[in-house]
Amino acid sequence: FISRPTTTRTTFTPATTSKICQNQQSPISLFQLRPLSCSAVTNNNDNNVDAQSSDSVPVPTDWRDEVLQTLRAVIDPDLNEDIVTLGFVQNIAFDESTRSISFDVELTTPAHAMKETFKIDCEKLVLGLPFIDSVDVTMTAQAPINTETDSEGMSQVGAVIAVSSCKGGVGKSTTSVNLAYALQSLGASVGIFDADVYGPSLPTMVEPDDDIVRFVGRQISPLQRNGVKLMSFGYINEGSAVMRGPMVSQLLDQFLSVTQWGSLDYLILDMPPGTGDIQLTLTQRLNITAAVIVTTPQELSFADVVRGVEMFDTVNVPCVAVVENMAYYESDPIKIFGDGHKRRLSEQWGIEHMYSMPLTDQIATNGDSGTPFVLGHPDSPQAKIYRELATSVVSEVSKAKYSSRRPEINYIEEFNIIQFDDEPLAPTELRGACRCAACVEELTGRQILKPSDVPESIKPLQMSSTGNYALSVNWSDGHKSLYPYRQIKSLISELSPENEDTNNVNEEKNARQKMLQRL
Ligand SMILES: Nc1ncnc2c1ncn2[C@@H]1O[C@H](COP(=O)(O)OP(=O)(O)OP(=O)(O)O)[C@@H](O)[C@H]1O
Numbered sequence: 409f410i411s412r413p414t415t416t417r418t419t420f421t422p423a424t425t426s427k428i429c430q431n432q433q434s435p436i437s438l439f440q441l442r443p444l445s446c447s448a449v450t451n452n453n454d455n456n457v458d459a460q461s462s463d464s465v466p467v468p469t470d471w472r473d474e475v476l477q478t479l480r481a482v483i484d485p486d487l488n489e490d491i492v493t494l495g496f497v498q499n500i501a502f503d504e505s506t507r508s509i510s511f512d513v514e515l516t517t518p519a520h521a522m523k524e525t526f527k528i529d530c531e532k533l534v535l536g537l538p539f540i541d542s543v544d545v546t547m548t549a550q551a552p553i554n555t556e557t558d559s560e561g562m563s564q565v566g567a568v569i570a571v572s573s574c575k576g577g578v579g580k581s582t583t584s585v586n587l588a589y590a591l592q593s594l595g596a597s598v599g600i601f602d603a604d605v606y607g608p609s610l611p612t613m614v615e616p617d618d619d620i621v622r623f624v625g626r627q628i629s630p631l632q633r634n635g636v637k638l639m640s641f642g643y644i645n646e647g648s649a650v651m652r653g654p655m656v657s658q659l660l661d662q663f664l665s666v667t668q669w670g671s672l673d674y675l676i677l678d679m680p681p682g683t684g685d686i687q688l689t690l691t692q693r694l695n696i697t698a699a700v701i702v703t704t705p706q707e708l709s710f711a712d713v714v715r716g717v718e719m720f721d722t723v724n725v726p727c728v729a730v731v732e733n734m735a736y737y738e739s740d741p742i743k744i745f746g747d748g749h750k751r752r753l754s755e756q757w758g759i760e761h762m763y764s765m766p767l768t769d770q771i772a773t774n775g776d777s778g779t780p781f782v783l784g785h786p787d788s789p790q791a792k793i794y795r796e797l798a799t800s801v802v803s804e805v806s807k808a809k810y811s812s813r814r815p816e817i818n819y820i821e822e823f824n825i826i827q828f829d830d831e832p833l834a835p836t837e838l839r840g841a842c843r844c845a846a847c848v849e850e851l852t853g854r855q856i857l858k859p860s861d862v863p864e865s866i867k868p869l870q871m872s873s874t875g876n877y878a879l880s881v882n883w884s885d886g887h888k889s890l891y892p893y894r895q896i897k898s899l900i901s902e903l904s905p906e907n908e909d910t911n912n913v914n915e916e917k918n919a920r921q922k923m924l925q926r927l
Contacts, residue, residue: 465538467504475500475509475540478533482526486516486806491526507541509534516806517566517673518549519594521799552597552673557695559665561627565599565672567697567805570725574712576681578704579733579765581609582775583797584678587700588636589782590791590798596673599630599637603660603690604680608642615778619643627668634783639667661693674805683719691723698728698805700797705735717757728804729761729797738766755843758878758892761800763793815893817879819868826868831900838881839866841899842889 468474479497480490491497491513500511513526520526527545534543552566571587573580584600592598602610616631621644623629630637641663669675677694680686691699701716717727730753753759765771768790774781782791815829826833839862842848847857863885870882878892 467507467539471502471539472500474537475502475511475534478537479530481533482529484515485522486803487810491530507539508544509540509542510544510546512546512548514548514550516550516809517596517802519591519596519673519798519802520549520806521594521803523547523595549673552671554695557665561665561668562675562695565669565675567673567809568675568677568694569801569805570677570679570691570694570696570699570720571702572679572683572687572699572716572720573681573702574683574715576607578681578702579731580681580702581613581678582771582781583700583702583731583733583765584676585610585613585780586782586791586794587798587801588674588676589634589780590794591674591676591801592634592636593782593786593795594798594802596802597635597671599639599669599672599675600678601664601667601675602638602640602642602678603664604678605641605660606680608640610638610640610678611642613775613778614638614780616643624668627666629668633780637669637672639663660690664694674801683715688719688723691720691725696720696723696725698801698808699725700729700731700801701727702731702733704733713753714757717759726804726808727757727759728808729763729800730759731797732762732764734767735764736766738768752843752845755848755892755895756890758894761797761804763797765790765793815896817871819871821867824867826871828896828900831904833896833900833903835866835868835883836862836864837899837903838868838891838896839883839885839887839889841891841895842887843891843895844889846887847889 476492476497480492482491483489484491484494484496487494496513496515498512498514500509502509511530513530515523515526527547530545531543534540534545550566552564554563554565557563557565569587571580571584581602581604584602588598588600600610600614602608614633614636616633616638619631621628621631628639630639631643632638677690677696679690699716699720701713703712703716713730720727753762770785770788771781771790774784777784781788782794785791816827817829818827819825819835820827824835826835826838836859840857840859842857848854849856865884867884868881869884872880878890879896881889881891883889
């Protein structure tokens with residue numbers, strides 16, 4: 409804590425500091441220019457309607473409960489739960505004599521898009537309590553850990569993100585490299601593994617700070633550039649290798665596990681192009697958390713994307729974003745993927761994030777120069793797109809890790825009911841909600857299938873999970889449907905007549921959010 413001569417409450421983010429500068433007549437004091445890490449914030453009780461002197465308010469014996477209850481207003485939008493329930497609030501310490509409180513908020517990732525907002529919200533909320541004069545919130549993140557690997561080098565890698573494409577030359581490596589540096593700019597520790605043994609591009613695209621590959625016993629220490637760890641066959645072996653498929657995946661597996669990655673929030677895996685056996689084996693072996701698919705408009709893009717999604721699906725890896733690279737000239741922005749495609753990707757495959765990257769000289773020049781584009785042009789509009797992609801990846805990985813549990817789904821023939829996590833759903837309703845291209849007009853979203861087209865006797869003949877996110881159903885009318893779990897949940901809640909509980913929870917959440925906004 410830092411003691412303050414006045415009781416002016418200030419948050420010390422650069423943005424608010426500059427606001428303070430503008431608003432003040434006198435020059436800003438050094439005291440107000442403390443860095444973010446020393447961010448004890450003091451209460452002037454301007455949030456309190458009564459504006460009581462805090463000294464006169466006794467400290468309640470259950471102060472901890474009050475603090476936690478207050479902090480429940482901060483909701484993690486990715487996980488749709490409050491930070492107390494999620495167990496993020498830790499190490500609470502309260503000094504009664506100075507009425508100062510401190511605590512940590514441990515997020516799922518240091519790259520969390522809301523970390524600054526959460527900090528400010530926590531400070532505001534806690535300072536709204538009349539028995540607290542000063543607060544110190546430290547934002548931290550869970551240490552990355554990989555419990556599903558037996559390789560020591562990978563044991564502290566939190567998430568592996570595969571960047572994949574159906575064909576070569578579409579910008580997969582460019583996307584991998586820039587995604588990695590964009591993730592780093594959000595605060596994460598990152599590595600890149602170039603798994604393309606036939607034509608490694610990492611050595612051309614990223615020139616390491618020091619290009620000597622060091623062996624530590626039987627392990628290899630990765631190279632680095634601006635703190636991002638790098639490994640590619642190309643750093644060890646000049647040129648590309650001539651190998652057959654099974655050798656490639658075995659070698660890559662070994663190579664990846666002898667690399668001492670250390671503690672990494674995200675490891676970007678630049679996959680070899682294609683969706684064949686090598687890619688499938690790699691995807692199975694390397695314990696991939698999520699995938700990003702890169703395509704170009706010239707390459708029959710939509711069919712390619714679907715092929716890529718299907719490959720990852722077979723091994724339960726969710727595709728979280730699609731990058732349509734070299735999609736337009738900067739001077740002539742045209743939309744390649746229409747809204748219909750976007751809707752299909754979202755409704756059929758649960759992919760919510762699509763980015764179109766223009767073809768620019770600078771991206772090409774940086775690709776050849778050894779300095780990643782995002783490092784060389786951090787303020788460009790294209791770097792902003794890469795950061796948006798990185799933010800989506802961060803958010804989807806958090807969701808995938810926290811909500812990886814698949815719902816329990818059964819068909820109870822006796823009552824002709826589908827049970828989705830104990831919620832009943834009529835087969836006619838689910839069949840009627842099919843969003844495939846035969847049931848919904850792709851371009852307009854208009855429902856082609858009418859409720860009257862669905863026979864009353866319809867029933868599922870076979871139901872199975874697709875990836876971690878969707879249910880695939882073979883219907884008795886011969887139709888095959890795919891429903892993201894998200895869609896089924898909202899269908900159940902739409903159909904439920906007495907949704908009071910959910911509504912109450914939502915109302916409560918809304919009330920807390922409103923309270924925050926008022927503060
Ligand atoms: N948005 C872009 N604008 C301009 N040039 C680009 C863009 N994206 C990629 N490139 C250039 O296109 C070429 C191919 O890109 P890249 O090597 O990333 O593709 P790839 O899909 O990884 O290819 P391969 O699978 O053959 O390794 C490179 O010269 C790269 O600099």
